[in-house]
Amino acid sequence: SAVISQKPSRDICQRGTSLTIQCQVDSQVTMMFWYRQQPGQSLTLIATANQGSEATYESGFVIDKFPISRPNLTFSTLTVSNMSPEDSSIYLCSVEVRLYEQYFGPGTRLTVT
């Protein structure tokens, strides 16, 4: 597997502001992913972040709302922009360690007031 960390672990933000979540892994990986998990729900893929190329967004998620950076093979950021209470959720990054095998970071619990 891999050691994956996320910052912050939790935050409470006011509507209209933005929050950037960081994901760090202890080894170089090609594929990183960002997911959202709303309380009591399953995981929904937001986007795939491949180093050296633009992130690929899933249906219902757009770059203006969730800009992603992937500056190197061990790091990625997800920004949640112009937040509303509907953005309150857990945001998780994952990395692909071996073909298709994904391991998750500890998550960032976001509350928007």
Next chain:
Amino acid sequence: GENVEQHPSTLSVQEGDSAVIKCTYSDSASNYFPWYKQELGKRPQLIIDIRSNVGEKKDQRIAVTLNKTAKHFSLHITETQPEDSAVYFCAAVNPTGTASKLTFGTGTRLQVTL
């Protein structure tokens, strides 16, 4: 795109009994099927997976079976223990394009009672 259905949504078993969770997928091109365990407030943890070239895989008390013809796969936990209580998610990977995207089932809350 891929759609994964998971049943049951909740499952209660007595300690020592077996538990079975079932998932079906829609896209016959899917070829990798992991299972994740998520304890309350924790990250999803990969506990077992199966690729489409095998029909069954075991790891101590857990096993996964795959029926490609019927497009369904199942998680089997034997001799359940209280620490098995968690939410379990199945998922499928459809290797289209350049990304191995996971599509998750809706989850099963397993409660192991003493």
